[in-house]
Amino acid sequence: MREADDFKERKKIFYQLIFWSVVGISSFITYIPPELSFVQIISALVLFLLIIYFAIRAIKYFKIL
Numbered sequence: 878m879r880e881a882d883d884f885k886e887r888k889k890i891f892y893q894l895i896f897w898s899v900v901g902i903s904s905f906i907t908y909i910p911p912e913l914s915f916v917q918i919i920s921a922l923v924l925f926l927l928i929i930y931f932a933i934r935a936i937k938y939f940k941i942l
Contacts, residue, residue: 909918936942 933942
């Protein structure tokens, strides 16, 4: 019975992940100004991910997280 509940919980989390991914991607697409080029969008996305990555690394280094 425990395994069945665990499977249902995983399935629920998987569907939530898919749903919020679609919502996030559609929101990202609709808020992009039309005058931006593809290169500007990609570079901003890469820079954002790098900032998040290094912020998490710094938080782990100082043992806050």
